[in-house]
Amino acid sequence: MILLNKPVAPNLIKLNSYLEKVNESGWYTNFGPMHQALTERLEDYLGVKNLLLVSNGTLAIQVAAKALNISKSVTTPFSFVATSSSLLWQGMDIAFSDINPDSLNISTDMLEQVWEENPSYDSLLATHVYGNPCDVQKIEELANKYNKKVIYDAAHAFGVNVSNHSVLSFGDASTLSFHATKVFHTVEGGAIVFKNKVDYDKAKNLINFGIQNDGTLGEPGINAKLNEYQAAVGLCLLDNIDGIIEHRSHLFELYRKELKDAIEMPVWHESANYNGAYMPICAKSERVRDIISAGLTYNNIQFRRYFYPSLDQAYPTVKSFDCEVSNSVSANILCLPLHTYMTEADVYKVTSAIKEVL
Numbered sequence: 001m002i003l004l005n006k007p008v009a010p011n012l013i014k015l016n017s018y019l020e021k022v023n024e025s026g027w028y029t030n031f032g033p034m035h036q037a038l039t040e041r042l043e044d045y046l047g048v049k050n051l052l053l054v055s056n057g058t059l060a061i062q063v064a065a066k067a068l069n070i071s072k073s074v075t076t077p078f079s080f081v082a083t084s085s086s087l088l089w090q091g092m093d094i095a096f097s098d099i100n101p102d103s104l105n106i107s108t109d110m111l112e113q114v115w116e117e118n119p120s121y122d123s124l125l126a127t128h129v130y131g132n133p134c135d136v137q138k139i140e141e142l143a144n145k146y147n148k149k150v151i152y153d154a155a156h157a158f159g160v161n162v163s164n165h166s167v168l169s170f171g172d173a174s175t176l177s178f179h180a181t182k183v184f185h186t187v188e189g190g191a192i193v194f195k196n197k198v199d200y201d202k203a204k205n206l207i208n209f210g211i212q213n214d215g216t217l218g219e220p221g222i223n224a225k226l227n228e229y230q231a232a233v234g235l236c237l238l239d240n241i242d243g244i245i246e247h248r249s250h251l252f253e254l255y256r257k258e259l260k261d262a263i264e265m266p267v268w269h270e271s272a273n274y275n276g277a278y279m280p281i282c283a284k285s286e287r288v289r290d291i292i293s294a295g296l297t298y299n300n301i302q303f304r305r306y307f308y309p310s311l312d313q314a315y316p317t318v319k320s321f322d323c324e325v326s327n328s329v330s331a332n333i334l335c336l337p338l339h340t341y342m343t344e345a346d347v348y349k350v351t352s353a354i355k356e357v358l
Contacts, residue, residue, distance in 0.1 A: 004302035007180040010236035018232035034231035050200035053226040057177025057190035061086040064173040067203035077312040077326040079127040095319035102267040105134040123149040128157040131277035136170040186234040248276025258351035283332040295357030306335040
C-alpha cells in the first residue's frame with residue numbers, strides 16, 4: 001500500500017542525547033532550554049521574529065485571536081475544521097466567505113465586499129491552503145483600507161516564502177501546526193509568529209495562565225506551553241528539514257508534471273516556492289471523483305477528501321457569504337499520497353493509476 005502520509009521519525013540516538021540533557025536538568029516544561037533553543041533556531045530558519053511555541057496548532061489560533069483582541073472574524077469555509085472550530089469553541093462570532101476557484105484560498109473580491117457591507121467584522125482568519133499562499137499583498141491592502149486585523153492559518157505553509165519573504169511575515173499573526181503529519185513536527189505542537197512584539201509579549205503571558213513577568217496575574221490565560229520533550233523532537237527534525245522539504249517539493253513537482261494534462265490542480269502563487277505539504281487534485285464532477293477514488297483503492301493507494309465538507313455546511317447556523325465555489329471544490333477535491341518516505345516510483349504508480357482510469 002502507498003500511504004497517504006507517514007510522519008518523519010526522529011533519529012533515536014540524537015533524540016536520546018537531547019532527552020538525557022532534559023533529565024539531567026530536571027527542567028521539563030515552562031520555557032526551558034530546549035524550548036528556547038528551538039525558538040531561536042526556528043526564527044533563524046524561517047526568517048521571522050516574535051515566534052512563540054505553543055502546544056498545538058488549534059491553541060495557536062485561539063491564543064492569537066485573544067492576543068489581538070479579535071471578536072468577530074471573517075474566515076474561509078475551505079480548510080481543516082480547526083480553523084473555524086477553534087474560534088467557535090471560545091464563543092467568537094465568525095462568518096464564512098467564499099474562495100477563489102483557482103488558488104482555493106479566500107477570495108479577496110468577496111472579502112472586500114463583505115468588509116464593505118459588514119463593518120462590524122473586525123478581522124480575517126485565512127488559510128494558506130495546501131501551503132499555497134493567499135494573495136497577501138491584496139489582503140494587506142484591504143486590511144489597511146478597512147482597518148482590520150489579519151491572522152493567517154499557516155499550518156500547511158512551513159518553509160514557504162513569497163518573493164523571498166517568509167509567508168509568516170504577513171498579517172498581524174500567523175499560526176503553525178507542528179502535528180506529526182506536518183512537514184515539520186514536534187509530535188504535537190505549534191507556533192504563532194506575531195508582527196508586533198507587544199502582541200507576542202501578551203500572548204506569552206496568556207499561554208502561561210496569564211501570569212505576568214513580575215509574577216502577578218493579568219488577563220485570564222490558559223496553559224498552552226510546549227514541553228521540553230516535544231521541543232527535543234523538533235530540534236532533531238530541524239537538522240534535516242532542508243532535505244525533507246527538497247524531497248517533498250520534488251515529488252510535488254513530479255506529480256504536477258505527470259498530471260498536468262489529465263486533471264485540474266490548484267493554481268499556485270507565482271512568487272512562492274513549494275514545500276510539498278499536500279498533493280491536491282480537483283475532479284470535474286462527483287462521477288469523475290468516484291472513478292478516480294475507485295482506481296486508487298483498487299491499486300492499494302490511500303487518498304483523502306481533504307477538505308470535505310465545506311465548513312459552511314458543517315456549521316449551518318454560522319453566517320455565510322456565498323460559499324458556492326467552496327462547496328463545489330469541496331465535493332470533488334482529493335489529496336494524493338505525499339510524504340518524506342515516498343519515492344519517484346510511488347508517484348509514477350499513483351499518476352499511472354489515475355491516468356488509466358480517466
